[in-house]
Amino acid sequence: MDLLGSIMNSMDKPPSLSEKEKNIIKKRKEEMDRRQAIEKENLRKFKEYTETKMKVFFENDENINMKFTPMNQIYRSIVHEVAESLDLISFSFGIEDVDRYVRVYRKANPPCEDELLARKRGDPWNDDIKKKMIEKRKLDQLESEELNKKPTKKFVPNTNYEDKYVHLIGEISSIEMARKTETNKTYGFVPSENKKDIRSIEQTMADIKAKKKLRQENESKVQEPKE
Template identity: 45%
Template sequence: MDILGSILNSMDKPPTISDKQRALMRKQREALEKREEEEKEKLRVFRNTVEDKIANLMKDDSLKKHEFEPMEKVFRGIIHDVAEVAGLVAFSIGMDGDDRRVIVYKIEFQPCEEELAALRRGEEWDPDKAKQLALQKEQEELESKTTKDFVPSCDYKEKYERLIGKESAKDAARSVLTNKQYGYVPNANKKDIRSIEQTLADLQSRKRMKLSQANAEGGNSSSQP
């Protein structure tokens, strides 16, 4: 006898399966297949129900949305799929678990981000209250921008000191920081309160002064050798 034969003879034979065990295994397999078929049929019936509700939503012009009751994830997935096929939008809201549900909207009535966020938090959506909050937020942002401390981009005191002297530079820099914007001129300073006669007189006076200076400079230059 060869070595392989001796090894095979020395090994234990595999356990045999009795007819009773085979019948039990077959029964278990059939029960599993039956449960799977029942589950498939349950999902098929549920999908048909969802399709009917979605169809009614699309046909009724008075309806904007349809809210389904809370359900398990597998059923919510079917609702999302049916809504997408129908060209609608669906959102899951509520906490995970018993309160998680789906709301299907017509495209033209889909919620804004604020409304959707409120629904997901489990809060009631109030459009009027939302508008008031939006206006309040906008007003606060506007006030924040106008009251924000001004930070100059350069040292205005040093800048003016080189041009008009140290003491005058202090006043100029203080005026710039007080007005909060470089180059700001009050409206009152923009108005010329002089009369027409005063304005013409000032112009003529400046013109005569320039002519006098020009004549003086010309006389000085001609007297030099």
């Protein structure tokens, strides 16, 4: 303990603030607290003002939606909070730190998908544009229904094969050949059945040997010298 105490005593202590410096720090803190209090009061007043404004506006049944001027994120969050507390719905549109604003709607009259997309793009939107969009959708739906009602066109080949056969070999033959094509049973004057070899293998081999033997005998007779 004595060693630690001696070390602590030997260390340089931070310089003490003068009265003037203490007064400057105190004034800065007081100024910061004052500004925070002012900002807090401003937010409270803005919330009360926004709530009153919404209530009065939506008491009139003809008023459908309400637009606020562009504001920063903190004030926009208050508008959303107040709208939710009054059973309303709200959306933010525009570019952050440029022209971002809040628009509040009745739950009974929410914005359609076309309106949301238009406002997000920064395009204009009003009742006339809405009517035109509704009419266009109805026309598109009617056209689609008409197309579905049209009967499918039956495929008709460009070439009539029966007519083609008529030009070549006559009407009756063309019909028969179009229905069924058969191999002709005759080739020339000999019926095709006569051209088929119906012998067994053993009979065929025996006939070949007999012919060979007969040929050899004929050759040997030709080669024998005459007396």
